[in-house]
Amino acid sequence: MTGILLALSAALGFAASAVFARVALRQIRVTTGTLFSLVVGAAVVLVIAVALHPSEFVQIGIIGFLWILLYSFLNFPVGRLFNFTGVQLVGASRASTIISASPLFTMVLAISIGGESVNLPIVLGTLAVIAGCGLIVSQR
Amino acid sequence: MKVWLQANRTIVLGYGASLISAAGYGTGAVVGRKIVDDYASPLVATAMALVLGSLPLLLLSQRHIANEIDNVPRRAWVMMALAGLASAWGVAFMFLAVAEAPVVLVAPIGGVYPLFVIILMYLFLKRSERITWQTILGAVLVVGGVAAITVGRE
Numbered sequence: 001m002t003g004i005l006l007a008l009s010a011a012l013g014f015a016a017s018a019v020f021a022r023v024a025l026r027q028i029r030v031t032t033g034t035l036f037s038l039v040v041g042a043a044v045v046l047v048i049a050v051a052l053h054p055s056e057f058v059q060i061g062i063i064g065f066l067w068i069l070l071y072s073f074l075n076f077p078v079g080r081l082f083n084f085t086g087v088q089l090v091g092a093s094r095a096s097t098i099i100s101a102s103p104l105f106t107m108v109l110a111i112s113i114g115g116e117s118v119n120l121p122i123v124l125g126t127l128a129v130i131a132g133c134g135l136i137v138s139q140r
Numbered sequence: 141m142k143v144w145l146q147a148n149r150t151i152v153l154g155y156g157a158s159l160i161s162a163a164g165y166g167t168g169a170v171v172g173r174k175i176v177d178d179y180a181s182p183l184v185a186t187a188m189a190l191v192l193g194s195l196p197l198l199l200l201s202q203r204h205i206a207n208e209i210d211n212v213p214r215r216a217w218v219m220m221a222l223a224g225l226a227s228a229w230g231v232a233f234m235f236l237a238v239a240e241a242p243v244v245l246v247a248p249i250g251g252v253y254p255l256f257v258i259i260l261m262y263l264f265l266k267r268s269e270r271i272t273w274q275t276i277l278g279a280v281l282v283v284g285g286v287a288a289i290t291v292g293r294e
Contacts, residue, residue, distance in 0.1 A: 002240045002241070003237050003238075003240035003241020003242075003245060003246055004237075004241065004245070004246075004249055006233050006234075006236045006237035006240055006241075006246075007233070007234065007237040007241070007245075007246045007247075007249035007250045008249060008252075009229075009233040009237075010229075010230045010231075010232075010233035010234040010237055010250045010253075011230070011249065011250050011251070011252050011253040011256055012230075012253075012256055013226045013227065013228075013229035013230030013231075013232075013233060014226070014227065014230040014250075014253040014256075015253045015254075015256030015257040015259075015260055016222070016223075016226035016229075016256075016260065017223045017224075017226035017227040017230060018223075018253075018257050019257060019260045019261060019264065019265065020219045020220070020222040020223035020226060021219075021220065021223040022261075022265065022268065022269075023216075023219045023265070023268075024216045024217075024219035024220035024223060025220075026216070027212050027213060027216035028208060028212050028216050028217070028220055029201065029204055029208060031197060031200045031201035031204070032201040032204055032205055032208050033220045033223075034197055035194060035197040035198060035200075035201050035205075036217065036220045036221065036224065037220050037221070037223045037224030037227065038190055038193055038194045038197060038224065039194055039224070040220075040221045040224035040225055040228075041190050041224040041225065041227055041228040041231075042187065042190035042191050042194060044225065044228050045183065045186055045187045045190055045228050045231070045232070046187045046190070046191065048183065048187075048232075049183045049184045049186070049187035050187075052183060053181055053183060053184050056180060056181060056184045057184060057188070060179055060180050060184075060188075061179070063179070064175065064178070064179030064180060065188075067171060067174060067175050067178075067179060068175055068179070068180065068185055068188045068189055068192065069192055070171050071168055071171045071172050071175055071185065071189050072188070072189035072190070072191075072192035072193035073192075073193065073196070074164045074165075074167050074168035074171060075164065075165065075168040075172075075189060075193060076189065076190070076192075076193025076194070076196075076197070077193060077196045077197060077200075078160065078161070078163075078164030078168075079161050079164035079165040079168060080161070080193075080227075081161075081197065081200075082157040082158070082160040082161035082164065083157075083158070083161040083165075085153075085154070085157035085161075086154050086155070086157040086158030086161060088154075089150050089151070089153055089154030089157065090150075090151060090154030090155060090158065091154075091261075091268070091269040092257050092261055092265075092269065093254070093257050093258045093261050093269055093271060093275050093279070094154075094155075094158075094275060094278075095154065095157075095158045095161075096253065096254040096257040096279075097254040097257075097275070097278055097279045097282050098155060098158035098159060098161075098162060098282075099158050099161045099162045099165065100162075100251055100253060100254045100279075100282055100283065100286060101162050101282050101285075101286065102161075102162040102163070102164075102165035102166035102169070103166060103169070103247075103251070103286045103289050103290060104162070104166065104285075104286075104289065105162060105163045105165075105166025105167060106166040106167070106169045106170055107289050107293065108166075109166070109167060109170050110170065110293065113170075114170075116293065119292050120292070121288045121289070121291050121292030122288070122289055122292035122293065124285075124288050125284075125285040125286065125287070125288030125289035125290075125291075125292060126285065126289065127285070128281045128282070128284050128285030128288065129281070129282050129285035129286060129289070130285075131281050131285075132277070132278040132279065132280070132281030132282035132283075132284075132285060133278065133282060134278075135274050135277055135278035135281065136274060136275060136278035136279075137155050138274070139272060139274045139275070
């Protein structure tokens with residue numbers, strides 16, 4: 001039960017982020033807004049991370065750092081910047097729904113590179129995601 | 141086709157940007173899994189990624205920052221700060237949830253956030269966005285589909 005409540009709290013956080021961004025992006029450029037949201041988030045997460053795992057930052061090594069660099073590029077200049085661009089152009093509810101289909105891309109990578117197999121829930125889930133995105137995109 | 145694209149430029153760009161974002165987050169999840177398995181805890185990886193991810197955006201927005209600091213109303217900055225905090229809240233609670241329950245349960249529940257967006261938009265910003273039955277049904281299909289994919293992969 002605790003896990004479910006925590007996951008619902010996470011979902012509420014992601015949703016609130018999209019709604020707040022929708023309001024702010026009427027007056028702030030999307031690049032500046034994304035940067036500001038990242039700086040605020042970084043300040044909070046960095047303080048907690050340093051408090052809980054102070055020694056880990058120096059133990060990561062060059063290869064680990066390069067992986068984190070790639071992760072940061074995919075999640076922030078790509079993920080969040082385009083997320084906020086979508087929110088600004090088509091609205092929070094439509095953009096968030098399309099963006100929430102991201103596990104589809106994870107699955108494609110897991111199957112094509114990771115060698116994972118396809119089963120019935122994956123096929124049905126993929127069809128549902130495509131149908132849902134199609135329904136949203138087809139709106140006038 | 142060209143005329144249609146020009147007439148619907150904003151919509152095409154908006155959906156295109158959303159798809160690119162989904163691809164970024166989806167690919168990032170694979171890379172994130174590798175990092176958490178081999179190199180760092182989720183919290184430290186996220187903290188470093190947030191700092192590193194800010195740098196290219198600083199380059200992209202440097203020409204406009206000074207002007208925007210002077211001209212953008214304080215309310216917009218507060219809203220964007222809340223967006224950043226809410227997102228950090230989401231990431232932190234997702235990590236806590238994964239520590240408490242299996243991913244196969246946590247991921248689909250965390251994935252219902254588009255439905256929360258629709259509810260919040262309806263409650264607080266009804267005039268900014270039209271919520272149609274297609275939006276609601278589309279969100280339900282995507283959330284259900286993502287849940288099925290998560291279950292299928294576990």
